[in-house]
Amino acid sequence: MKHRIFFLNALAAALVLKLSGAAFAGQAPGAVTAPDVPVSHRDRVYAAEQFSNTVSVTDPADNRLLGVIRLGDPSPGNFSPLYRGQVLVHGMGFSPDHKTLAVVSIGSNSVTFIDTATNAVKHVTYVGRSPHEAFFTPDGKEVWVTVRGENYVSVLDSTTFAEKTRITTPAGPGMQIFSPDGKYGYVCSSFNPETDIVSVADHQIVGKVKQDSPFCPNIAATPDGKQVWFTLKDVGRTQIFEAQPPFRLLETLDTGPITNHVNIVKNANGMFAYVTVGGLNEVKVFRTDSYAQVATIPVGNLPHGIWPSGDGSRVYVGLENGDALAAIDTLTNKVVAQIPIGQAPQAVAYVPDAVPDGDGTQNLQPLGVAGNTAHIQMTSTGGGTNTSGNAPTSVALFDQGLLQVLQASVTGLKPKQPYVLGLSDNPDGSGVVEGLANFMTNPAGSAIVNAIGQIRQVVSVNDPQAKGARRYLVIAPQVDGKLGAVVQVQVL
Known part of the structure; x- marks a missing residue:
């Protein structure tokens, strides 16, 4: 009888998980086999804020701004030749162990590495002219930084934070993301109509995909390792290609003026691409199997960065002209919260289990004038x-x-x-x-x-x-x- 009761209880628990969507594992940038991480007070949502030179830190469990990490000063203080802070805080990525945030500042040519548990700056690495985005390889050993003002990806050692090599690309590499298995890096361009596929093992370009325009700001890979989606800001389109050789172009979608970022969500309803369309103040949602648009979500002024929670139940959107984060329930595709943050949020990163212990409020400051x-x-x-x-x-x-x-x-x-x-x-x-x-x-x-x-x-x-x-x-x-x-x- 005890065995039967245990079996029935386990079956009921599994059914609850399935109905809640929590059993549908695997969120970008991880693999589809990775377990979901339910939203909790240990998670953090970070936004890189370009004009206040801050990184806002939000607790998604109650959608509450905890404070900001101040990486620099506002204008005109940052015009001084003796200024030592960061300028135009913009890009963002995080390590596979969720312990380190990498924040790119375009104006000061830097990558700032931040401890997620304490919000303390661990190191600042200076790279070439106008870097745009930085992300860790899935094995956590390297950090690739697209140096958009030049013609290469700067490859940093994730332990020493020093540059170890460069990958030459056409001028203006915009962003890179990796296949979930860590085999390929996908590097789109902001100045040339070409996305390059790079072998992570030897840093060699092994494929190319033609972009419909020269201006790609953002790229995302599906957690099943089958597709790569990238946005074209100047022509208002989103394109999809096969993530494996021969890297065939699959589809081109007209998404709207100032198409900004794209990210992938997997939940009980399937797998979806969420695209921020800044000129329409909307997020558009597409199925990844048929590319059909299934939702249009009004979110506020100039949506930019976007990232899903660790269980795919929400996505968070930075409102560049709204100084806010919009939280979207992905099963209803409705905005459920709007959180005031710093000025002109660009990249957004949702980091599950960023703070394993404590309240994680060390080294945070209030918004101040940034609000x-x-x-x-x-x-x-x-x-x-x-x-x-x-x-x-x-x-x-x-x-x-x-x-x-x-x-x-x-x-x-x-x-x-x-x-x-x-x-x-x-x-x-x-x-x-x-x-x-x-x-x-x-x-x-x-x-x-x-x-x-x-x-x-x-x-x-x-x-x-x-x-x-x-x-x-x-x-x-x-x-x-x-x-x-x-x-x-x-x-x-």
Whole structure:
């Protein structure tokens, strides 16, 4: 009788696991055979924040920001020739044992290695011009850093953190990820229309995949070792190819303007690719077997980095123009939480069991000025919206003290045309327009535009620091070197 009771109890427990989705093991970047890790207070969600130069640390069990790891100072303090901190904190990866976070800072050409249990900086390695992303090989022995401002992947020893060799690629390697078995590294390009497949054992290029455009910012491999997905930010597409020789291109999806990052989720419903589409303020969800789109999830302004929990029950999305993390339940594809974090989050990493013991709050600091941001929408002069029904352009003004970094996520313009983001005397764009930033749209008619100055004080309503007459953000085309008629204006 005891044996029968034990069998029935075990069967009931297995059924509960199956119904909850917890029995469907294997989340990227691990193998499909790896066990799921249920969400707990031992897990951490990290986001690399480009304008506050911080790494935010969130407890996913209650979706609570614990604090930030401050790697550098805001502007203009980081302009000093004697400045020693990091600039443009951007990329992120973690070790297979979940004990080390690797954080790339584009402006200071560095990889900062952080102890996940204590949030302490263990080492800083400086590499070539404008690195973009860093990730550990599945055996944990190497860290590959794509040096996007040059033409190579810097291969670091994961014990000494020193560079041991370089893998030459076409100029502008954007990101690398590895096959779950550790045999291949997949390196897409941000400057050339080519993804290279590299043998991890000998660092030799063994295959190439043609990209539809030169600008790939992000790449992900499915945990079953069968597919690789990469995004094309300039043309708004996502492409999929076979993860094994002959690395055949499988599918091309039109995902939308400012297609940012992609990641893979496995749950009770199957395996899915989640793609952040910054120009639509959405995450789109596709099956990996049929490539059919199964969900569109509104998440907030300019979604960028994305990473699943250790059991695939959630994905976390960094909102670049929203200063927040959006938590998505993957079985319902609904946003279940939004957590305020630092300025302009880029890469996101979910690290299961990052803190085996204790509360893991050592060396964390409060957000401070990094939590201060003003948000503005811009619409076409005819009042139009994008395909999601939103105003086509979102603007964030990230406080740096008295100054702000302006970032506009611009959509709805003509492709490959010069424009000016400026300040107008009048809300309809009439009168004098003073230029803030010149920019060129990409093939999807979109762009990310930046400027710096005391901008909030003149464009925001009821700003306590406002001085003088109010002005208004506008976008106008450049025609023969002169400003044409205004095509987008600030929403009042």
